[in-house]
Amino acid sequence: MGIRLGAIADDFTGATDLANNLVRAGMRVVQLIDVPEDEDDGQGLAGDADAVVIALKSRTVPVAEAVDASLRALAWLRGAGAEQVYFKYCSTFDSTPAGNIGPVAEALMDALDTDFTVATPAFPDNGRTVFKGHLFVGDVLLSESGMRDHPLTPMTDSNLVEVLGAQTRRPVGLIDHTVVAGGADAVRARIAELRVQKVAFAVVDAVSNDDLVRLGEAVRDLPLVTAGSGLAIGLPANWGLRPSTEAAQLPPASGYRAIVSGSVSTATNGQVRAFLGTGRPAFSVDPLRIAAGEDVAGSALAFAEAHLADGPVLIYSTEAPEAVRGVQSRLGAAEAGELVERTLAEVARGLVARGVRQLVVAGGETSGAVVQALGVTGLRIGPQIDPGVPWCAATPPDGRTLHLALKSGNFGGPDFFSAAFALLEPA
Ligand SMILES: Nc1ncnc2c1ncn2[C@@H]1O[C@H](COP(=O)(O)OP(=O)(O)OP(=O)(O)O)[C@@H](O)[C@H]1O
Numbered sequence: 001m002g003i004r005l006g007a008i009a010d011d012f013t014g015a016t017d018l019a020n021n022l023v024r025a026g027m028r029v030v031q032l033i034d035v036p037e038d039e040d041d042g043q044g045l046a047g048d049a050d051a052v053v054i055a056l057k058s059r060t061v062p063v064a065e066a067v068d069a070s071l072r073a074l075a076w077l078r079g080a081g082a083e084q085v086y087f088k089y090c091s092t093f094d095s096t097p098a099g100n101i102g103p104v105a106e107a108l109m110d111a112l113d114t115d116f117t118v119a120t121p122a123f124p125d126n127g128r129t130v131f132k133g134h135l136f137v138g139d140v141l142l143s144e145s146g147m148r149d150h151p152l153t154p155m156t157d158s159n160l161v162e163v164l165g166a167q168t169r170r171p172v173g174l175i176d177h178t179v180v181a182g183g184a185d186a187v188r189a190r191i192a193e194l195r196v197q198k199v200a201f202a203v204v205d206a207v208s209n210d211d212l213v214r215l216g217e218a219v220r221d222l223p224l225v226t227a228g229s230g231l232a233i234g235l236p237a238n239w240g241l242r243p244s245t246e247a248a249q250l251p252p253a254s255g256y257r258a259i260v261s262g263s264v265s266t267a268t269n270g271q272v273r274a275f276l277g278t279g280r281p282a283f284s285v286d287p288l289r290i291a292a293g294e295d296v297a298g299s300a301l302a303f304a305e306a307h308l309a310d311g312p313v314l315i316y317s318t319e320a321p322e323a324v325r326g327v328q329s330r331l332g333a334a335e336a337g338e339l340v341e342r343t344l345a346e347v348a349r350g351l352v353a354r355g356v357r358q359l360v361v362a363g364g365e366t367s368g369a370v371v372q373a374l375g376v377t378g379l380r381i382g383p384q385i386d387p388g389v390p391w392c393a394a395t396p397p398d399g400r401t402l403h404l405a406l407k408s409g410n411f412g413g414p415d416f417f418s419a420a421f422a423l424l425e426p427a
Pocket residue numbers: 013150151262263264265268287317318319323324327328336337338339340341362363364365366367407408409410
């Protein structure tokens with residue numbers, strides 16, 4: 001039997017976030033890093049999974065690359081038998097007027113020969129809610145949240161009908177909260193109405209998990225859904241699956257502990273400050289020193305080597321928005337991002353080579369670079385640390401289990417780093 005749900009995530013932390021919600025709602029999930037090149041490998045890895053999530057790094061690459069990677073992922077997932085496809089993007093709808101959410105969704109619709117899909121980044125467990133088509137982050141509109149300062153995808157408009165409308169030539173409509181509150185039949189009736197009006201995308205309001213469960217039931221027959229990870233809680237029931245009480249089990253953890261943080265989000269800034277406050281070893285990566293040709297990765301690894309036994313050790317480029325803007329104005333945003341990602345990926349590889357087996361990575365782009373550098377191809381999803389962030393077990397090419405937590409920039413409580421390692425301690 002093939003898989004039920006096939007998912008395409010536009011970044012790596014987003015993929016584990018989605019996999020985490022699917023596991024908690026009762027699905028057995030395998031996460032693959034990028035589209036498997038060797039088909040048998042991937043099929044073998046999917047095993048008896050109900051869902052496969054393919055993690056891409058397509059959020060901020062040029063549109064054509066994102067579309068191409070997503071279509072390759074789709075082809076693989078259909079080959080594995082996926083009955084429904086889930087395009088996962090960020091709960092803060094990270095994108096620019098060029099894309100990539102609209103163009104990727106359109107390409108998937110064409111490939112699946114469907115004229116309609118839904119779009120909702122709502123993830124109430126993490127404070128992301130959609131009302132009257134407007135996205136809220138906690139108590140404020142998206143455009144008033146830290147996302148307005150994001151280095152790659154600044155979000156300055158909270159009206160998702162407009163934001164998505166700018167990324168697609170197809171009409172975008174709204175299924176508002178009064179309809180969602182009316183239940184799955186009301187949503188289905190509204191979808192039928194919108195289809196008659198030739199609306200291709202419906203942004204859907206959702207302010208609670210109950211809304212997402214109702215929506216999940218209503219979209220059962222759509223070949224494609226597009227969403228943050230929240231909608232995942234409403235889909236497994238469509239295949240008769242129920243939340244499992246058993247926490248996802250991983251092998252016992254071993255080895256040194258480290259954190260690599262290239263995230264510049266508000267939550268990560270707070271978590272790094274909290275970690276520094278504990279007086280534990282930490283090394284700051286300065287992008288200007290990398291640009292000047294210094295061996296910053298080498299210095300970071302020498303520092304780590306001296307402190308791993310008293311770990312966890314933190315290696316971070318995380319800075320407040322003003323400092324990041326200062327670096328970007330000197331190096332260019334893309335260039336700075338790439339330099340830092342390359343350096344942190346090299347650091348992560350060096351840490352694992354020095355015996356780190358419990359590694360937290362903060363930031364979606366950073367996680368993508370790290371996971372690729374480590375040669376990890378698949379992840380088993382384990383227990384949740386905080387909403388949206390589970391521990392995962394990976395088997396890098398050296399064959400020894402590596403516990404990895406890939407944290408989205410804005411996820412996790414202030415003491416996330418300590419909480420993560422505490423969760424792996426034997427009871
Ligand atoms: N000090 C810095 N100056 C400039 N750019 C930086 C700095 N530190 C990190 N960056 C870059 O900023 C980008 C941050 O993106 P990343 O996705 O890793 O984190 P995030 O945006 O905070 O989290 P998420 O995408 O998960 O919400 C990366 O490209 C990273 O290399």
